[in-house]
Amino acid sequence: MKWLVNGRLFDGELLREGLCDLVIDKGRVAKIAPAGRFVPPEGATRIDLDGRILAPGFIDLHAHLRDPGQEWREDIISGSRAAAAGGFATVVAMPNTDPPIDRSSLVRYVLERGQSAGAARVLPAGSVTKGRHGQELAEMWFMANEGAAIFTDDGLPVSTAHLLRTALLYADDLGMAIMEHPEELSLTKDAQVNDGPCAARSGLKGAPKAAELIAVERGIALAKDTGAHLHLTHLSAKESLEAVRRAKKDGINITCDVTPHHLTLDESLIEKSGYSAAYKVNPPLRTAHDLEALWEGLADGTVDAIATDHAPYHLDEKDLPFQEAASGIASLECAVAVVLDAWLKRGKPFGIERLLRLFTAGPASVLRKSDLGRIEEGSVADITALDIGRERRVEAKRWESKARITPWEGAALCGWPVMTMREGKVIWVDGDSRLHAERD
Amino acid sequence: MPWKRKHLIDVDDWEREDFELLLEQTSNMDSILDRSIKKAPALRGKIVVNIFYEPSTRTRTSFEIAGKLLSADVINWTASGSSAAKGESLRDTIWTLEAMGADAVVIRHGEVGVPYYLAEKLKKASVINGGDGTHAHPTQALLDLYTAWRELGSLDGKKVAIVGDILHSRVARSDIYAFKAVGAEVCLSGPSTLMPTDINSLNATYEPNIAEAIDGADVVYMLRIQRERQDAGLFPSLDEYHKRYGLTDKLLGKAKKGALVMHPGPINRGVEIASSVADGPQSFILKQVRAGVAVRMALLYLMLGGVKE
Ligand SMILES: [Zn+2]
Numbered sequence: 235m236k237w238l239v240n241g242r243l244f245d246g247e248l249l250r251e252g253l254c255d256l257v258i259d260k261g262r263v264a265k266i267a268p269a270g271r272f273v274p275p276e277g278a279t280r281i282d283l284d285g286r287i288l289a290p291g292f293i294d295l296h297a298h299l300r301d302p303g304q305e306w307r308e309d310i311i312s313g314s315r316a317a318a319a320g321g322f323a324t325v326v327a328m329p330n331t332d333p334p335i336d337r338s339s340l341v342r343y344v345l346e347r348g349q350s351a352g353a354a355r356v357l358p359a360g361s362v363t364k365g366r367h368g369q370e371l372a373e374m375w376f377m378a379n380e381g382a383a384i385f386t387d388d389g390l391p392v393s394t395a396h397l398l399r400t401a402l403l404y405a406d407d408l409g410m411a412i413m414e415h416p417e418e419l420s421l422t423k424d425a426q427v428n429d430g431p432c433a434a435r436s437g438l439k440g441a442p443k444a445a446e447l448i449a450v451e452r453g454i455a456l457a458k459d460t461g462a463h464l465h466l467t468h469l470s471a472k473e474s475l476e477a478v479r480r481a482k483k484d485g486i487n488i489t490c491d492v493t494p495h496h497l498t499l500d501e502s503l504i505e506k507s508g509y510s511a512a513y514k515v516n517p518p519l520r521t522a523h524d525l526e527a528l529w530e531g532l533a534d535g536t537v538d539a540i541a542t543d544h545a546p547y548h549l550d551e552k553d554l555p556f557q558e559a560a561s562g563i564a565s566l567e568c569a570v571a572v573v574l575d576a577w578l579k580r581g582k583p584f585g586i587e588r589l590l591r592l593f594t595a596g597p598a599s600v601l602r603k604s605d606l607g608r609i610e611e612g613s614v615a616d617i618t619a620l621d622i623g624r625e626r627r628v629e630a631k632r633w634e635s636k637a638r639i640t641p642w643e644g645a646a647l648c649g650w651p652v653m654t655m656r657e658g659k660v661i662w663v664d665g666d667s668r669l670h671a672e673r674d
Numbered sequence: 675m676p677w678k679r680k681h682l683i684d685v686d687d688w689e690r691e692d693f694e695l696l697l698e699q700t701s702n703m704d705s706i707l708d709r710s711i712k713k714a715p716a717l718r719g720k721i722v723v724n725i726f727y728e729p730s731t732r733t734r735t736s737f738e739i740a741g742k743l744l745s746a747d748v749i750n751w752t753a754s755g756s757s758a759a760k761g762e763s764l765r766d767t768i769w770t771l772e773a774m775g776a777d778a779v780v781i782r783h784g785e786v787g788v789p790y791y792l793a794e795k796l797k798k799a800s801v802i803n804g805g806d807g808t809h810a811h812p813t814q815a816l817l818d819l820y821t822a823w824r825e826l827g828s829l830d831g832k833k834v835a836i837v838g839d840i841l842h843s844r845v846a847r848s849d850i851y852a853f854k855a856v857g858a859e860v861c862l863s864g865p866s867t868l869m870p871t872d873i874n875s876l877n878a879t880y881e882p883n884i885a886e887a888i889d890g891a892d893v894v895y896m897l898r899i900q901r902e903r904q905d906a907g908l909f910p911s912l913d914e915y916h917k918r919y920g921l922t923d924k925l926l927g928k929a930k931k932g933a934l935v936m937h938p939g940p941i942n943r944g945v946e947i948a949s950s951v952a953d954g955p956q957s958f959i960l961k962q963v964r965a966g967v968a969v970r971m972a973l974l975y976l977m978l979g980g981v982k983e
Contacts, residue, residue, distance in 0.1 A: 509790050554765075555790075
């Protein structure tokens with residue numbers, strides 16, 4: 235049993251006035267009351283949050299845990315621990331592994347490995363197609379029954395409009411969404427950067443924003459046609475956000491997420507860094523203009539979630555000249571701070587509640603998990619404690635993740651998670667935070 | 675003004691004074707080329723290593739001669755390796771060179787950004803970019819600049835037209851920076867399919883009509899057209915390209931009288947340039963080659979802190 239005191243409670247929707255105390259028992263929130271209102275339950279471990287924010291455990295919709303098959307980059311254990319250390323109580327593992335997660339036995343493998351990590355809950359995303367070959371639908375019903383949380387061929391878009399339409403209908407029957415990686419591949423062959431100023435000046439092959447927009451529009455048309463729920467992941471371009479905004483106005487069943495890197499980095503940094511591969515990612519970093527549009531999308535509710543697209547690589551695949559290096563930014567352990575820090579530096583352009591929903595209720599609704607992303611009496615005791623005032627440097631060598639290259643290396647960021655709890659167990663606590671909690 | 679730059683990766687961060695100092699120094703080196711005994715002792719005891727991951731006999735030989743004329747020991751490192759293994763072997767190569775005591779490393783590589791990577795990994799030696807992918811070719815830009823400057827004097831207000839495949843041209847990118855920095859105006863021409871989408875960020879004007887682009891130009895710079903661009907569907911045929919964008923005597927008549935015709939070589943006769951123009955009185959193509967040696971001597975001299983004769 236645990237007794238959390240003096241937290242500022244964000245319940246998934248609203249930040250409550252004053253400080254709260256919480257009793258956690260048997261993995262659930264047993265009691266919530268204004269601070270100092272009840273006597274401590276006998277034998278409960280007291281954790282004093284000292285005014286920090288107490289939020290539902292954060293949910294990352296999109297992370298590459300590379301397991302099975304590419305464990306030199308990451309595995310489910312290291313990935314799950316990295317998620318916990320980043321403030322995430324739940325992480326959705328992408329299925330583009332080797333073999334891809336395209337059947338129930340592999341879904342079970344991911345769940346069981348995640349369970350044994352004893353850190354963040356790992357929810358497997360299943361492939362839309364068998365082998366991720368883009369030919370035939372994978373056994374989604376079997377996978378859903380085993381515990382798959384969403385379906386995606388991420389890394390690639392669903393190969394054809396016909397297949398995407400079929401997948402949407404089939405997943406809708408199961409009460410689940412399809413997550414789409416929007417990219418029109420005929421426009422992005424060999425692309426390395428955004429097709430903008432950086433491509434012009436470097437000669438690197440550019441991926442035009444239209445490549446994303448075409449796939450976004452395709453998805454919107456099919457979501458409209460089927461009425462099924464399509465989730466568009468890692469949107470990076472202004473035009474994509476505009477399309478989603480219009481679609482939502484028209485009542486189409488569309489959700490989307492953006493990443494911490496597209497919210498904070500733009501393509502000019504590639505040149506400024508001397509073509510450092512730390513900035514190489516797909517979709518590529520866009521212009522400062524697009525970055526602003528993403529923030530507008532957060533502010534007006536067009537964006538439903540912030541997802542990391544954590545893409546860890548071994549040093550030998552990333553510490554290379556730009557063109558040879560693998561695409562992907564690793565961020566699980568600093569993603570929340572990256573976003574909070576940017577939100578603070580921008581002068582808090584919208585309320586903290588909206589920001590926190592993007593890590594909690596927002597992703598929970600994409601996953602259709604009504605038991606996650608909120609705190610109330612009786613709910614699952616997934617909790618993230620946040621210290622908005624805390625400043626810390628990003629040091630990848632101290633990460634739980636196996637990734638060691640990140641564009642934020644050395645950056646002093648303000649606003650960090652300090653404790654992550656899953657089902658009432660403390661799965662991570664920041665040892666330097668002076669928060670007195672013991673890991674379970 | 676003393677020379678402060680450790681590496682030459684691109685000229686996009688050079689000031690006008692840097693270019694001027696380099697031009698003066700190149701002039702001095704140029705006069706050495708006229709002597710009957712062309713050797714100077716300025717870089718005795720210095721080691722210059724050429725690593726060329728992309729074959730380019732021209733550029734490599736030019737660096738080799740430049741280093742040798744200044745008495746440096748020039749080593750040509752033969753680089754090879756599969757694409758996937760290239761990066762790793764590059765890292766190992768760099769550390770090996772460092773251990774052997776290289777003072778300068780000249781690198782030519784087919785990928786953008788490799789010289790930056792090299793400079794980041796090397797602790798002591800200077801890096802000279804001999805061309806990285808489609809990005810930059812700073813020594814080519816410097817020799818082009820020197821060739822034009824020697825002939826025209828001040829380049830303030832002069833018009834330079836660069837014609838052809840800008841999209842894939844490291845030469846064009848570096849030339850734009852260099853010519854703009856010394857006061858020239860630069861106009862680009864060629865089909866839109868061979869231009870970057872965001873052409874405005876190249877800091878030059880774009881005129882699709884070649885006759886307009888070279889109208890009144892002091893320098894007409896023709897870029898090499900590669901057949902693989904046709905294969906990639908960026909233009910329909912070399913024949914059509916030549917009819918639309920090839921430099922003929924008639925077209926050259928649009929430029930200023932006596933305008934310099936330049937080309938980074940090797941030329942495709944009958945594609946980007948007609949033979950009569952390439953071999954004609956306005957062609958500076960071979961002068962560019964000679965300037966290449968002088969410019970590289972000047973650079974090595976400045977960068978390796980050569981002693982005065
Ligand atoms: Zn993706």
